[in-house]
Every structure is written in C-alpha cells, then in structure tokens.
Amino acid sequence: MFIELDLQSETPIYTQLVDQIVEGIDSGELKPGDSLPSTRSLAEDLGINLHTVNKAYNLLKQEGLLQVNRKTGVIVQPGGMPGVTEVFAEKLRRQLRSLAAAAAVRGMAEEVFAQESRSVYQDIIRIRGGEQY
Amino acid sequence: MFIELDLQSETPIYTQLVDQIVEGIDSGELKPGDSLPSTRSLAEDLGINLHTVNKAYNLLKQEGLLQVNRKTGVIVQPGGMPGVTEVFAEKLRRQLRSLAAAAAVRGMAEEVFAQESRSVYQDIIRIRGGEQY
Numbered sequence: 001m002f003i004e005l006d007l008q009s010e011t012p013i014y015t016q017l018v019d020q021i022v023e024g025i026d027s028g029e030l031k032p033g034d035s036l037p038s039t040r041s042l043a044e045d046l047g048i049n050l051h052t053v054n055k056a057y058n059l060l061k062q063e064g065l066l067q068v069n070r071k072t073g074v075i076v077q078p079g080g081m082p083g084v085t086e087v088f089a090e091k092l093r094r095q096l097r098s099l100a101a102a103a104a105v106r107g108m109a110e111e112v113f114a115q116e117s118r119s120v121y122q123d124i125i126r127i128r129g130g131e132q133y
Numbered sequence: 134m135f136i137e138l139d140l141q142s143e144t145p146i147y148t149q150l151v152d153q154i155v156e157g158i159d160s161g162e163l164k165p166g167d168s169l170p171s172t173r174s175l176a177e178d179l180g181i182n183l184h185t186v187n188k189a190y191n192l193l194k195q196e197g198l199l200q201v202n203r204k205t206g207v208i209v210q211p212g213g214m215p216g217v218t219e220v221f222a223e224k225l226r227r228q229l230r231s232l233a234a235a236a237a238v239r240g241m242a243e244e245v246f247a248q249e250s251r252s253v254y255q256d257i258i259r260i261r262g263g264e265q266y
Contacts, residue, residue, distance in 0.1 A: 011227070022234045065238065084239045092232060092241075093253060094144070099228055100254040101155045105198065106217045108225075110254050117250035120226060121233040121243050 001029055001036070005046060013048055017056035025065065025076060027127040033078040036066070063088075134162055134169070138179060146181055150189035158198065158209060160260040166211040169199070196221075 001024050005016050024030040036057075037045065043053045057074055060066040064082035068074050082088075096117075103113045134157050138149050157163040169190075170178065176186045190207055193199040197215035201207050215221075229250075236246045 015231070019231045019234060022231075022238050026234050026237050081238050081240065084236070084241050088235075088239060092236060093249060095228075095232055096250055097253040097257070098148070098152045098155075099225060099232075100250070100257050101152060101159050102221075103217070103225060104254065104257045105155050105159050105214050106221060107214065108217050110251065110258065113254050114247060114251040116226060117229055117233070118243065118247040120230040121237065121246050124230070124233050124237045125243065 003042075003046065005048070013052050014055040014059070017053065018059055021056070021060060022065065023124065023127075025081070026124050030076050032076050032080055034076045035072075036074040036076070038073055136175075136179060138181070146185050147188040147192070150186065151192055154189070154193060155198065156257065156260075158214070159257050163209050165209050165213055167209045168205075169207040169209070171206055 001021075003017065003020050005013060007013070009016065011019075021030065021036070030036075036042070039050060039053045039057060043050045046053075057066060057068055061068045065077055066074055067077055100113060134154075136150065136153050138146060140146070142149065144152075154163065154169070163169075169175070172183060172186045172190060176183045179186075190199060190201055194201045198210055199207055200210055233246060
C-alpha cells in the first residue's frame with residue numbers, strides 16, 4: 001500500500017497515517033486479513049519515528065480495524081470491520097460539531113456544510129466502486 | 134465565559150479550548166471586541182499548562198478569530214469573523230474526509246452521515262437563536 005505523508009502539514013503525522021490506512025480499507029486496497037508492514041519497517045520506509053507508527057497502529061487496533069500481535073504481525077481485522085458503536089457515534093458527533101462550529105463562525109451556510117459532508121462521503125464510496133460494506 | 138475541560142478525553146486540551154471559544158463566538162456569548170483572560174490567568178484558572186493555552190490562542194489568532202497583542206490583551210476579532218477562505222474550505226474538506234472515511238469503514242450509510250452533519254450544524258445555529266452571521 002502506498003502511503004504519502006505531508007511533513008509540512010499541520011495534520012499530525014500519526015493522523016495522516018491513520019487516515020490513509022482507513023481510506024485504504026475503504027477503497028478495498030487493504031482487505032481483511034491483509035498484512036501491513038511492521039512498525040519498524042514502516043517507520044524506516046517513511047523516515048519517521050517508531051513511536052509515530054506505533055501510535056497510529058495502536059489507535060487502529062483499539063478501534064478494532066487492525067489486529068496487532070507477535071505471531072501474525074499487523075493485519076487488517078480478519079473478522080471484518082466493527083460496526084457503528086455508540087462510542088463511535090458519540091466521537092463522530094463531537095468531531096463533526098467542532099467542524100460545524102468553525103464553519104458556522106465563518107458564515108458557511110447549513111446547506112453548504114451539509115453538501116460538503118455528503119460530497120466527501122460520496123468521494124470515499126466512489127473509490128471503492130459504489131459498494132458499501 | 135465558562136470553559137469546561139475533560140482531562141480524561143482523548144481530544145487534546147488545546148483542541149477542547151479552541152472548540153469552546155469558537156462555540157462561544159457562535160452562540161454570541163463572546164462578541165467581537167470582547168476580552169478573554171490572559172494566557173497566564175486562564176492557565177491558572179483551568180489548572181493547565183501555559184503552553185496549552187498559548188497554543189489554542191495562537192491557533193485562533195492565526196485563523197483570524199482572535200487578536201492577541203500587548204496593548205489590548207486577547208480579544209475576539211473586533212472587525213468581525215473571517216469568511217470562508219479557500220484555505221479554510223480545503224482544511225474543512227480534508228477533516229470531513231477523514232470523518233467520512235471512518236464512518237464508511239464502519240458501514241454508516243451516506244444518508245446517516247449527511248444527516249448527522251446537518252444536525253450538529255443546526256444545534257450550533259439553534260444556540261445562537263437561528264441567526265447567521
């Protein structure tokens with residue numbers, strides 16, 4: 001899987017890693033059971049700190065998207081993706097609220113904000129060919 | 134202005150501070166020209182690090198929502214809020230994309246995601262009594 005980091009971005013590196021792995025799963029490029037590089041090898045390939053890769057992998061493990069263990073290494077959750085839990089829905093709402101507040105303060109209209117949200121979602125789905133899990 | 138932090142949350146403290154100040158402006162509780170506490174006094178009141186408050190204030194200053202200078206202290210941008218710049222729109226899209234990818238991987242439907250987005254925006258607007266800037 002091809003990972004491209006923007007080291008100048010204000011988005012933290014571990015967040016960029018998390019996002020690209022999630023989008024890789026979304027697009028079907030990464031399938032359940034697929035192996036990811038070890039922490040050490042990904043850190044070396046990308047020229048970033050070991051802890052940064054660890055932070056991203058651990059976060060995705062906590063969320064149930066990856067399995068990390070000594071025997072199998074790092075793999076995409078073979079049992080399929082977790083569903084929309086109450087914890088996830090709550091976190092999503094909190095993060096959307098933060099974006100909505102920033103948009104509203106700049107005078108972005110409700111309709112524009114709602115349309116942007118729908119449009120990015122459609123982009124994600126389009127990449128995987130319109131199918132949903 | 135009443136600021137409530139959740140020190141156990143996985144949301145960084147400076148992000149919580151930024152969000153609450155933005156929502157304070159959104160709700161009209163903080164008006165253009167209003168003073169905010171000095172970095173030192175806010176850090177002491179909240180029992181958090183000086184640098185954390187500084188990070189939040191500087192971010193809001195960079196975005197044009199606050200003015201920070203020696204003479205006036207920290208005030209809400211008196212000339213009114215910045216509009217939707219191309220830089221802001223791009224950043225918003227990137228952040229929405231990250232949330233949409235996480236929602237899609239868990240099988241949340243497009244309609245649900247779009248509706249959640251609209252609903253949090255409406256909550257923000259409702260607090261300020263339905264008016265837009």
